[in-house]
Structures are given as structure tokens and as C-alpha cells.
Amino acid sequence: METSSPVPDRPGKTAVWTTSRARGRFDAQQTVPSTTQPADPGVRSLDEVRQVFWDAYRHLFPPHSLAAQMPNGSVVISWSIMDEPSARYPYAAPVMLRFDPDLLETMSHADAGRRAQLAAKFESNLREGLRGYDPFARFPNARVVIIG
Numbered sequence: 458m459e460t461s462s463p464v465p466d467r468p469g470k471t472a473v474w475t476t477s478r479a480r481g482r483f484d485a486q487q488t489v490p491s492t493t494q495p496a497d498p499g500v501r502s503l504d505e506v507r508q509v510f511w512d513a514y515r516h517l518f519p520p521h522s523l524a525a526q527m528p529n530g531s532v533v534i535s536w537s538i539m540d541e542p543s544a545r546y547p548y549a550a551p552v553m554l555r556f557d558p559d560l561l562e563t564m565s566h567a568d569a570g571r572r573a574q575l576a577a578k579f580e581s582n583l584r585e586g587l588r589g590y591d592p593f594a595r596f597p598n599a600r601v602v603i604i605g
Contacts, residue, residue, distance in 0.1 A: 501525070506564045506572070507532050510554065510604065513576035514583055518552075531555050533599070538592060549592030550600065554583070557605025579604045 503511055503526050511524045511532065522536040532554040538544040560579075564572050586602030 503532065506561055507556075509564065509569075509572040510556075510576045510579075513573065514554075514580060517580075517583065517587070527553075530561070536592075541593065543593055545593070545595065546597055548597075550590075550594045550597035552587070552590065553599045553601045555601060555603050557603065560605035 503524060507524075507526055507530075511534075515522070515524075518534060519536045522534055524532050524534045526532055533551050534554070535548045535551040537547060538549050539547045560575070564575055567575065582604055583602055587600065590600045
């Protein structure tokens, strides 16, 4: 597909004697956004199964903690620490809960009562995983806890 335009079709390689270049094959298509809403960052509210876990473990975290489900199914928990005098960052170092796929499968087929029992059964795993956790860490790495 040869064009007869005197303007080169490679971006950044315009000739000195031209003031503008023709649209080339490397230029992106101009599109009109279909919405004025911001793009979805991939974080969403908890699904039914993960909500049961959050309800069972919420008491282990400050009352203003927030939990969000990531695209890979993990749950990230953090909270504001801006009012703390020793805080270097506005949020606590996050806690990430990863779930065993077999446990999630079992939970998805269980009724509400059985889900609550299963979630409570793994609270000791979370407590053990949080041992030594420092929300005010100088280098705030996520604490990852495997549930299941």
C-alpha cells in the first residue's frame, strides 16, 4: 500500500520543509469515548462468597477498614491511618487474602449457614498470618494470607 504523499509515514520523521504530515499507518484512530465515566480499575465489591469471609473476619480489623476484590479473586483490606502521628503513609499496609480454589468451590455450593461455619473455621489461619504484621511499616508491603 504505497502512498504518493511527499510526507513520510513514519512518526517523528517528517521532512524539514513540511508543516504537518498526513495521517500515516502508525497513527491511532481517533475515537469518541462512549462514556464520561472513569475507566474501571479492575477493583470491585465482594462477591457473595468473599463477602461471607469478610463478614467473619471484619472484627480483626479497625471498624473503618475497607475490603475490595481484585480481578484475580483475592481480597485486599486496608484502612486510613492519616490521623496516626507515627504514620508515614495515608493507608495501612494492605492485607491480601488469597483463597484456595477448592474452598471457594465448596463455599459456592453451600448454603448460608454452612458458608459462615467454613469461614469461621479458617479464622485461625488469618490470625496466624497476621502475626507480626505492622500497618505502619516503613516499607508497606502487602501481607498475603492464604485461606484454605
